[in-house]
Amino acid sequence: MTGSVLLTGGIVVTCAGSDEVLWPADVLIDNGVITAIGRDLPAGDAQRVDVSGRIVMPGLVDTHRHTWQAVVRNIASDWTLDQYLVGLHIGLSRYFRPEDTYAGTLIGALEALDAGVTTLLDWSHNLFTPDHADAAVDALTDAGLRAVFAHGGGAQQWGGEMPSPVPHPEADVRRLRAGRFADNTGLVTMGLALRGPQFSTLEVTKGDFQLARELDLRISVHVGDGHWGKIKPIHQMNGEGLLSDQVTYVHCNTLADDELRLIADTGGTASIAPDVEMQMGHGWPATGRLLDLGVRPSLSVDVCSSIGGDMFTTMRTALAVQRATDNSAAVAAGEAPERVRLSCADVLRFATIEGARANGLDAVTGSLEVGKAADIVILAGDTLATMPMNNPVASIVYAAHPGMVRDVLVAGRFVKRDGKLVGVDLDRLRGLAEASRDHVISSLDGAEIGGGWQPDPKLLLA
Structure with missing residues (x-):
């Protein structure tokens, strides 16, 4: 206090x-x-x-960031989505020790704070062991920001066959929910970052969602990521009764309009990451399509191994892309746009109160109001x-x-x-970052810094 x-x-x-x-x-x-x-x-x-x-x-609110990747920042800046899956999840992730997870999460969380992000959903999907999970939570706590630790499994779930038949690590989730996250009152609270039917089998998805419901944990799930989103993931989840107002749907680019309507009808929230989505081939950001159906999106940095970690840039990207999309429709029809549909105030709310809502924290943060x-x-x-x-x-x-x-x-x-x-030793952090990076990069044959490494996306099919 x-x-x-x-x-x-x-x-x-x-x-x-x-x-x-x-x-x-x-x-x-x-x-x-x-x-x-x-x-x-x-x-x-x-x-x-x-x-x-x-x-x-x-304070700005980020609803989806893979913070552990900060020690390999910008290594994926020239990669596609499939190269990212090969380079990070099939490749580097398995070589992260708990101390590397701590270093990446701490550096990434402090980067967010330094850029005005006071609340962060840490989509932590490199938790190979319970020690990795504890290290990630320790780092968020030490950083001093408000965070949702979204437990996302580890290399066992992400680094092999897709869709994966390996369930989310239930025992570790139960351990944390019964221990460090027995209530929801701390600065750092808990959620689940689940793969959904794009990246896990439908049976595994059902079990993972049931675990979240049993433990009363909000869910964040990737859907509509480029070609991975063409399998109608929302329809699959809806057929199993998995959609609810406790779910945030990340990306949504290649979802059909009727899938977006199902999200709206079930009270779901959305998180878009326009910088990464356009870089990696997810498809055009779904901002306007979501708004058309009554879903006001939140914003995320997403892959901090690819782009920078500030949300001012993300706001500008989201606004520019949607205005260009709206204006191009008018130009194609031979008309002059009379006024913009999406305002600066709209996008600022995406980055603040809508982010808090998607994180289940809108009663606590996201706006300056008495009592918050x-x-x-x-x-x-x-x-x-x-x-x-x-x-x-x-x-x-x-x-x-x-x-x-x-x-x-x-x-x-x-x-x-x-x-x-306040109280941050940058020299110490730099030492942590460089030692962690050197260990991880040197552990994988072919990996290198400097921008020349291009993972082979065909390895996803190997």
């Missing part, structure tokens, strides 16, 4: 309404919770922090990219970047202050 803090004079973007901005305004925090938002709030004995001219916004946790990001407002300040929401979406993130609070505690993460 923390004491009282009063942020004074900021440009407060709440994300509680579609484009609510209070300018200037104060935010009062008491014991980690927002207790008042308004002008000229009495400070009492609170610590006063002058944020005049700066943007005060909810003080998960707050403060952006510099006096940069050459933002002066003069004319449209704070658009400045976040179109101009902001990690270097503008001056302060970050999680549950009212400063984890980044004046542009630097």
